Amino acid sequence: MIQTERLVLRRWREADKDPFAALNADPAVMEHFPAVLSRAESDAMADRIAADIADRGFGLWAVEADGAFIGFTGLSVPRFTAAFTPCVEIGWRLARHAWGHGYATEAATAALGDGFTRLGLTEVVSFTAVPNLRSQAVMRRLGMSHDPAEDFDHPAVAEGSPLRRHVLYRISAERWHRGS
Structure with missing residues (x-):
C-alpha cells in the first residue's frame, strides 16, 4: 500500500469491480x-x-480518495511489442468525478517514487493517443520528457483510427531523483 496526503494506492478488492465497470463504461x-x-x-x-x-x-494500484475507489494508477509492463519495449509504463484511469483534483498527478508521483526507490527501476515510460491532452499534461507535470521522433502507431488500435498514433514520454531515475 502507498499513501499520499489525500490518496491510498492499494491492492484490488472484489468490491472495486462495480465502480471500475462504471468508469470503463463511461464514454x-x-x-x-x-x-x-x-x-x-x-x-x-x-x-x-x-x-x-x-x-x-x-x-496498477486501485486508488481511493476519502475511502472510495476512484480508479487506478501505477506501473505495468505493456503486453505489446514496439521499439521501446520491453519497458515499465506508468498509467492511470480515473472516474470522471475524480478529474480536476490533481489525483492523477499525485498518485502517479507516488507510484513513480515507489518504482524508482523500492523497485530500483532506471526508467519509466508513459504513452497515450495524440488527442489525449489531459494525460499528456499529467506526464509533463511528472517531469517526463517527450521526443516526437519516438511517437508510434499503437499495434492494438485499428489502422485509420484517430487514436492509433501515440506519443511516448520518458523519465529516468536520475531525473526523478533530481526533481524530487
Whole structure:
C-alpha cells in the first residue's frame, strides 16, 4: 500500500469491480481508447491487474480518495511489442468525478517514487493517443520528457483510427531523483 496526503494506492478488492465497470463504461473516461468496456471485459481487466500485482509486486494500484475507489494508477509492463519495449509504463484511469483534483498527478508521483526507490527501476515510460491532452499534461507535470521522433502507431488500435498514433514520454531515475 502507498499513501499520499489525500490518496491510498492499494491492492484490488472484489468490491472495486462495480465502480471500475462504471468508469470503463463511461464514454468520457474512455474517449481516448478504442471502445468502452463491457462488464465482462472490465472484470477481466481487474482480475489481470490484480494478478500482475501478485506476480510482480507492483502494478496498477486501485486508488481511493476519502475511502472510495476512484480508479487506478501505477506501473505495468505493456503486453505489446514496439521499439521501446520491453519497458515499465506508468498509467492511470480515473472516474470522471475524480478529474480536476490533481489525483492523477499525485498518485502517479507516488507510484513513480515507489518504482524508482523500492523497485530500483532506471526508467519509466508513459504513452497515450495524440488527442489525449489531459494525460499528456499529467506526464509533463511528472517531469517526463517527450521526443516526437519516438511517437508510434499503437499495434492494438485499428489502422485509420484517430487514436492509433501515440506519443511516448520518458523519465529516468536520475531525473526523478533530481526533481524530487
